[in-house]
Amino acid sequence: MKESKAKILLVDDEPDILEIVSYNLKNEGYQVYTAENGEEAIKKAKKKKPDLIILDVMMPVMDGIEACEKMRKMPELDKTIITFFTARSEDYSMIAGFDAGADDYITKPVKPRVLVSKVKSLLRRNSTDKELEDTTKKLGDLIIDRDQYKIFFKKEELILPRKEFELLSLLTTQPGKVYTREEILDVVWGNDVVVGGRTIDVHIRKLREKLGDKRFKTVKGVGYKYVQSK
Amino acid sequence: MKESKAKILLVDDEPDILEIVSYNLKNEGYQVYTAENGEEAIKKAKKKKPDLIILDVMMPVMDGIEACEKMRKMPELDKTIITFFTARSEDYSMIAGFDAGADDYITKPVKPRVLVSKVKSLLRRNSTDKELEDTTKKLGDLIIDRDQYKIFFKKEELILPRKEFELLSLLTTQPGKVYTREEILDVVWGNDVVVGGRTIDVHIRKLREKLGDKRFKTVKGVGYKYVQSK
DNA sequence: TGTAAGGTTAGCTTATGGTTAACTCTTTGT
DNA sequence: ACAAAGAGTTAACCATAAGCTAACCTTACA
Numbered sequence: 024m025k026e027s028k029a030k031i032l033l034v035d036d037e038p039d040i041l042e043i044v045s046y047n048l049k050n051e052g053y054q055v056y057t058a059e060n061g062e063e064a065i066k067k068a069k070k071k072k073p074d075l076i077i078l079d080v081m082m083p084v085m086d087g088i089e090a091c092e093k094m095r096k097m098p099e100l101d102k103t104i105i106t107f108f109t110a111r112s113e114d115y116s117m118i119a120g121f122d123a124g125a126d127d128y129i130t131k132p133v134k135p136r137v138l139v140s141k142v143k144s145l146l147r148r149n150s151t152d153k154e155l156e157d158t159t160k161k162l163g164d165l166i167i168d169r170d171q172y173k174i175f176f177k178k179e180e181l182i183l184p185r186k187e188f189e190l191l192s193l194l195t196t197q198p199g200k201v202y203t204r205e206e207i208l209d210v211v212w213g214n215d216v217v218v219g220g221r222t223i224d225v226h227i228r229k230l231r232e233k234l235g236d237k238r239f240k241t242v243k244g245v246g247y248k249y250v251q252s253k
Numbered sequence: 254m255k256e257s258k259a260k261i262l263l264v265d266d267e268p269d270i271l272e273i274v275s276y277n278l279k280n281e282g283y284q285v286y287t288a289e290n291g292e293e294a295i296k297k298a299k300k301k302k303p304d305l306i307i308l309d310v311m312m313p314v315m316d317g318i319e320a321c322e323k324m325r326k327m328p329e330l331d332k333t334i335i336t337f338f339t340a341r342s343e344d345y346s347m348i349a350g351f352d353a354g355a356d357d358y359i360t361k362p363v364k365p366r367v368l369v370s371k372v373k374s375l376l377r378r379n380s381t382d383k384e385l386e387d388t389t390k391k392l393g394d395l396i397i398d399r400d401q402y403k404i405f406f407k408k409e410e411l412i413l414p415r416k417e418f419e420l421l422s423l424l425t426t427q428p429g430k431v432y433t434r435e436e437i438l439d440v441v442w443g444n445d446v447v448v449g450g451r452t453i454d455v456h457i458r459k460l461r462e463k464l465g466d467k468r469f470k471t472v473k474g475v476g477y478k479y480v481q482s483k
Numbered sequence: 484t485g486t487a488a489g490g491t492t493a494g495c496t497t498a499t500g501g502t503t504a505a506c507t508c509t510t511t512g513t
Numbered sequence: 514a515c516a517a518a519g520a521g522t523t524a525a526c527c528a529t530a531a532g533c534t535a536a537c538c539t540t541a542c543a
Contacts, residue, residue: 159358
């Protein structure tokens with residue numbers, strides 16, 4: 024299994040395009056979210072914090088330019104790449120797009136292969152951040168080694184099953200931060216996987232068994248967080 | 254917002270490595286000092302008080318582990334981040350390193366870009382304030398942290414149940430502004446949820462119990478507002 | 484291809500949080 | 514000063530999320 028791939032938000036008002044493009048991107052292992060207008064796009068962007076947003080210019084409710092401007096002002100999206108998706112030779116929209124803070128733009132129609140490689144190259148731009156997450160991190164008596172997929176707990180080497188490891192890894196990326204069940208599902212399971220409501224609990228329970236109760240705090244109705252043990 | 258860049262002390266016994274790594278770091282604007290063994294490292298650390306020390310484990314004269322232990326005892330370096338620099342999969346040295354008080358470790362060989370971004374993220378750790386401000390709201394003796402879903406009240410950590418937290422969160426978005434019962438219902442409960450007429454009052458009461466009476470002002474016939482206590 | 488470890492589910496229990504109802508207190512307008 | 518309406522106070526009650534367990538699939542690998 025690969026590391027978790029980037030999140031892409033695809034915004035277009037034509038369902039056909041959404042379907043075909045998202046099919047191609049999913050095929051490459053990306054987590055794809057879709058929206059049909061600018062308003063929806065902003066909501067989803069806020070929620071999912073995608074790495075890349077592919078934004079159609081012409082849309083009802085709120086067009087791409089406006090949506091882009093708004094999203095560029097959202098601090099949580101400062102690392103997100105935004106690219107426009109427009110019909111060829113709409114020069115106007117290209118100019119306006121860059122003005123609005125877009126990073127790139129893709130012309131329609133586009134061959135799937137071309138799109139995919141464009142997306143790859145766009146994401147490579149800030150891939151250094153991704154590589155970072157794959158290194159060792161230390162939290163008190165807990166050392167997590169992503170490279171070798173194992174942890175050290177109180178100086179004991181411990182090998183966790185994948186799901187447990189990924190879950191622990193997520194919770195510890197920001198100790199103290201509460202991760203909602205939705206976020207956890209998105210990252211550890213992938214956004215299109217549907218699992219029962221008790222699955223996360225069971226994994227949390229296993230982690231608590233192995234690493235102690237106290238460090239995994241439940242925030243009822245919200246999610247879970249990892250807290251440094253004292 | 255260009256603060257003066259951080260000071261980094263790079264310690265390795267191979268001149269080639271010193272040169273290439275320091276070249277890359279200098280390129281990013283850091284002040285780089287170098288040392289070729291543990292002894293020298295300690296002297297320079299004392300003098301320069303670097304923000305970050307990158308320390309090779311295997312060195313003549315004094316190895317990295319010993320140097321790290323010594324430096325950890327120096328009070329003037331208590332804010333310094335120490336990271337080891339070791340060949341991949343030397344498990345022993347990793348554990349020993351963390352034991353000796355290292356904050357992180359970097360495996361050799363490392364791509365310059367990865368190294369640079371790792372260094373950046375390590376240095377970012379020190380400026381905790383930045384990340385806090387993003388999600389945290391401060392109102393006098395009250396600090397609201399949405400990320401961690403908790404508040405600090407008179408320096409005491411306090412965990413509020415969901416509805417109470419959301420209600421407080423809403424009222425404090427604009428201290429002094431009166432929020433009507435309708436607005437409160439819309440935001441905290443959602444527009445379509447129907448609850449009895451006394452529900453809001455009960456939650457307000459709980460907040461008053463926990464945070465004191467005075468700051469939640471009732472405006473009869475209109476709604477509630479949060480006022481900064483004096 | 485059999486087996487063991489990992490992952491998921493279902494069904495039940497428990498704890499907490501949220502809501503309600505009944506009653507009282509306060510404010511405000513006449 | 515009095516009525517009426519809105520707000521405050523309780524405690525009981527109900528709903529829901531999370532905990533737990535065991536059984537049951539799935540996958541990886543020998």
